[in-house]
Amino acid sequence: MESEEFFRSLENGVVVLGGCGTVGSLIARILACHDYDVTIIDSAPDSYLTPIFKKEGIHLKLGEELDDDSFKGKSAIFVAPSLLKNDYFTTKLNNFNKSELPVYSINEILEFFSPDKPVIAVTGTNGKSTTTHALKHIFQVNGYKVPSHGLRIQGNSEFIPALQSRLDGDISVLEIGTFGRKGEIKRSATNSHVNTAVITNITHDHLNNGTFEDYINCKKEMIEVADNLILDGDDPILVDLKSRFTDKKFYFFGIKDDENPLFDGKYYRDCPKCGKKLKYDVNYLRSLGEFDCSCGFKNPELDVYATNIRIIKEGNTTKTKYTIHFADEARDITLPHSGIHNVYNSLAAACAAWVQGLDINGIVKAIESFKGVPGRLEYINDDPTIIIDFAHNPAGVETIIKTVLKLKTESNNIIVINTISSESGRQGDEAIAKLLSDVDTVIPVSTPSSKMARYIDTNVLQIKTRTKFNKTGTIGSSPEQVEEGLRLGLKIAESDDIILLIGEAGVKYAKPALNKILFENVKGNN
Numbered sequence: 001m002e003s004e005e006f007f008r009s010l011e012n013g014v015v016v017l018g019g020c021g022t023v024g025s026l027i028a029r030i031l032a033c034h035d036y037d038v039t040i041i042d043s044a045p046d047s048y049l050t051p052i053f054k055k056e057g058i059h060l061k062l063g064e065e066l067d068d069d070s071f072k073g074k075s076a077i078f079v080a081p082s083l084l085k086n087d088y089f090t091t092k093l094n095n096f097n098k099s100e101l102p103v104y105s106i107n108e109i110l111e112f113f114s115p116d117k118p119v120i121a122v123t124g125t126n127g128k129s130t131t132t133h134a135l136k137h138i139f140q141v142n143g144y145k146v147p148s149h150g151l152r153i154q155g156n157s158e159f160i161p162a163l164q165s166r167l168d169g170d171i172s173v174l175e176i177g178t179f180g181r182k183g184e185i186k187r188s189a190t191n192s193h194v195n196t197a198v199i200t201n202i203t204h205d206h207l208n209n210g211t212f213e214d215y216i217n218c219k220k221e222m223i224e225v226a227d228n229l230i231l232d233g234d235d236p237i238l239v240d241l242k243s244r245f246t247d248k249k250f251y252f253f254g255i256k257d258d259e260n261p262l263f264d265g266k267y268y269r270d271c272p273k274c275g276k277k278l279k280y281d282v283n284y285l286r287s288l289g290e291f292d293c294s295c296g297f298k299n300p301e302l303d304v305y306a307t308n309i310r311i312i313k314e315g316n317t318t319k320t321k322y323t324i325h326f327a328d329e330a331r332d333i334t335l336p337h338s339g340i341h342n343v344y345n346s347l348a349a350a351c352a353a354w355v356q357g358l359d360i361n362g363i364v365k366a367i368e369s370f371k372g373v374p375g376r377l378e379y380i381n382d383d384p385t386i387i388i389d390f391a392h393n394p395a396g397v398e399t400i401i402k403t404v405l406k407l408k409t410e411s412n413n414i415i416v417i418n419t420i421s422s423e424s425g426r427q428g429d430e431a432i433a434k435l436l437s438d439v440d441t442v443i444p445v446s447t448p449s450s451k452m453a454r455y456i457d458t459n460v461l462q463i464k465t466r467t468k469f470n471k472t473g474t475i476g477s478s479p480e481q482v483e484e485g486l487r488l489g490l491k492i493a494e495s496d497d498i499i500l501l502i503g504e505a506g507v508k509y510a511k512p513a514l515n516k517i518l519f520e521n522v523k524g525n526n
Contacts, residue, residue, distance in 0.1 A: 018082065023160075026164065049151075077104070120356070123177065125201055149164045196355065234344075285340045304350055306325070346370075350363050385497070404498060413441065417486060420504075421505070445481040465484060477503070486499070
């Protein structure tokens with residue numbers, strides 16, 4: 001179909017069927033932001049997206065089924081792709097489409113509506129969600145309109161990034177993830193028209209669909225699409241990629257703070273060039289650090305980097321201060337949240353904004369006001385302190401454990417409730433178990449974490465009931481298991497102790513479980 005014919009067919013207004021769903025809602029919003037008259041018809045009685053729809057001028061017919069009047073006065077129909085797979089629905093659609101209006105779906109959106117703005121994509125193993133949100137915040141604070149998909153899901157795979165890039169705004173900032181399947185990132189980045197990409201780091205994760213080398217190749221697909229690459233110069237895997245793509249423009253961020261006592265890691269990685277063990281002068285975070293090899297492979301020159309990193313403790317929380325360098329300019333900066341991983345996340349976001357041409361003072365101001373992302377080192381209770389974190393692979397767990405251990409005193413204990421699903425293979429599960437040996441008590445509530453309990457060299461408390469739970473995706477525990485683990489943690493915790501829930505199930509179910517427990521306590525005291 002020619003583009004003129006397609007756009008002419010939309011002139012009298014369109015109906016979007018299934019517009020309250022994930023993809024359908026974005027199709028409707030893209031059409032509306034291009035000034036087409038859009039009506040959503042959906043059998044759902046309401047949607048949490050209703051305020052967005054109304055703000056963007058989309059008409060709603062919710063809780064309605066198709067009838068003879070559904071398409072009256074309209075010139076085209078868009079259907080969410082999931083509905084096109086439903087034989088009952090398609091038969092019904094054909095019966096009521098008596099005027100034989102053209103029926104479109106996502107393919108026409110991707111073909112005829114291109115992003116009219118710069119598109120930045122963020123990927124990596126750890127830190128991509130925080131980096132994405134921080135980068136969005138930087139642009140918004142500096143007066144840019146940054147489109148959001150508005151969905152109550154992470155939205156970093158399949159068609160969501162590609163559709164989000166086509167929403168109204170000045171610049172698109174997308175998170176693009178992978179489940180370790182070949183072609184996944186390349187397809188999403190190509191459909192999103194990504195021209196600048198940030199890769200935070202690459203560590204072991206999502207190995208159920210292949211080897212670590214397969215996973216590296218998945219992340220590498222982003223470099224095949226984008227023209228400008230912003231990479232962690234302290235990650236040897238990412239540094240090696242520069243030599244493989246000589247037609248791209250690379251920018252590197254990292255840390256230069258080799259005399260800082262905060263850094264005491266002893267993690268090593270093989271040289272990606274010759275296979276020998278890399279020599280690390282310092283590990284800043286797991287395999288991230290200052291490295292070199294006898295073959296000549298070493299860290300690149302950094303474009304944006306941090307020095308003089310300090311952790312400042314304030315009560316039961318900590319902040320991070322450091323000096324950020326942009327080429328030959330430097331500014332002092334304070335992060336409202338702690339952890340070396342957040343230094344890296346802020347550097348990645350700052351480098352991307354700087355490459356895009358933002359003023360350095362505006363970048364620093366925005367980073368200092370960024371409050372973080374829900375589910376990442378998120379405090380949900382005091383007395384005792386309860387923290388939830390999405391950490392779900394060895395690198396992520398090591399990062400959060402090191403961060404929380406900085407809050408440990410002689411009088412308090414660290415209690416970890418492990419809800420992690422197995423995504424890093426058996427070797428990764430064992431590594432996580434050993435990392436948890438540094439805390440005082442571990443309560444495993446997911447099946448993988450229970451099986452790995454024998455590798456934990458500290459106090460382990462098992463929950464009593466074993467609710468039967470079948471892992472779905474990356475959720476490793478049921479709401480009931482998380483609740484029971486939290487009850488056990490609260491039972492043994494003193495007021496100044498710290499309870500940390502790690503894993504996606506902990507992030508998803510801890511707040512409702514805590515509210516239920518607190519309500520019961522209040523009710524019992526009355």
